[in-house]
Structure formats: C-alpha cells, structure tokens
Amino acid sequence: METDVGDARSDPPTGPGARVATTAVTVAGAALGAAFAGVTAVRGARPLHPDGAVLRVELARHGSATATGCAWIDRPGVDTGRARLSRSIGLPAHLPDIQGLALTLDVPGGRADLLLATVGRGRVTRFVLTPHRAPSAGPWSSLFPYRAPSGLLLVGVLAAPRGLPSAPAELAASLAAEPWDVTLAHASLTGRWHPFARARIGGAVGPATDAPVRFDPVLHPLPGLAVPPALATLREPSYVSARRRPAR
Secondary structure: OOOOOOOOOOOOOOOHHHHHHHHHHHHHHHHHHHHHHHHHHHHOOOOOOOOEEEEEEEEEEOOOOOOOOOHHHHOOEEEEEEEEEEEOOOOOOOOOEEEEEEEEEEEOOEEEEEEEEEEOOOOOHHHOEOEEOOOOOOOEEOOOOEEEOOEEEEEEEEEOOOOOOOOHHHHHHHHHHOOEEEEEEEEOOOOOOEEEEEEEEEEEOOOOOOOOOOOOOOOOOOOOOEOOHHHHHHHHHHHHHHHOOOOO
8 A cells, every 4th residue: 555645735834943954954955055066076077977878768658556635647738858867886897786867858938957866666666866887776755755736756767677788878779779658657655656658768879978968856847846955955066066067
C-alpha cells in the first residue's frame, strides 16, 4: 500500500521551531554550495558528473493509474528534449560509480529539468546512492521529493536490463545506434512505484558526446510539481556554484 505523506495544499509551518529549521537548512545549503564551489575550483569544470553522454529523449506519457493531482503525470502527452547520462564522481570507467541521468524537456511555457541517480530497490535504500560500473537496470530516483496536490512524491526510472558501455563516448555511440527505453514512475516516500511514461533515449544531439547544458530542477521544476521550500533552500546554493563556470 502506498503511504499518504501529506497534502500539498497545506500551509507551511510557522513559529520558532520552523524558523530554526529554516535557518538550519539555509546554513546547510550554504555549506553545500561552498563545497561544490571548492570542488569546481579544483576540477575547473562540473563539481559532480564531470563527463557525460548527451542524447535526444522522447517522453511518451500514458498517464498514471494512481492519481497525483498533477496533470503532467496523470494525463497522456509527449515531451521531447535531451538526456545526459554520466558518472557522478567521475571515476575511471572500469570502476563502479553512481550513475546519473538528467533530463531537460521542452514543455509549455519553457523547460523542465529532472535529475536522477542510481539507488537501492528497498523502501529505505531508495534514498541510498548505489554505484554501478555502467548504467544498469536501476532503479534511479530523484532522491529529493516533489510536492504534488496529493502530497510528497518521488520521481524515478525503472529500466529493462541491458548491457551498456561505461565510458561516455562509447555509451553515446551505443545509444545513438540503438536507443534505450526506460519507464518513468512516481512513488510516495515509502510506497510502490507507479509507471506513468516511457522515455526513449538515443540519437546524438551533435558531434560532441557532452553538449553544453546545465540542469537545474529548482529553477526548472517538472510541470505541476514543486520543490518544497526547505529542500530548494538546501539544493539551490550547489546549483548557483555550478552555474558560475561554463557548461561542458
């Protein structure tokens, strides 16, 4: 059974406790941003996911059997854009690394970004980053929840098993030749996953394996979903530090 985790329409908490929590999150976010800036200064590039393969993506939404109150999840539609597959730490290709999948989609009114990383399969381990040598059967998760009319939810990807190269250039060539179909799903924080779309990843966007693009789910949230303010405060400083250098 899926767990009810609250109502997205409820007012944010107020009072001394809420102010202390907000201050703590702000400080944590600033520290995270400083850490990202430090790594960026050392690497001279992205603080995380330094190398990746950028490809086209087509998202065919068939809708969700479990309503969220978010039309983008609940109703059919098609979105196109770009996907970036990368290794989080940037370790050599023969070593396991946390696999990242970022999507930027063209949606009415602009763009929407989604960042995902490989995690465990359990209700607790879905919040634990899990390394793999190459993109695997998943699952992938947004880790941080979104707020929908039905409450807090995670967005994830469930993929059919397929052996894929680990090096970005080889991965880009493989997916350009044979696209990879994955399933997008949503879940409450501890509930089961509910599929709502099929994404086809493949077809290079240009001669380079890593076209210049930045992904920011705080500035560009998914349609009808919002990043809770406390989490946005925690995450945004890291994106600010990453934006200060040109994308690569």
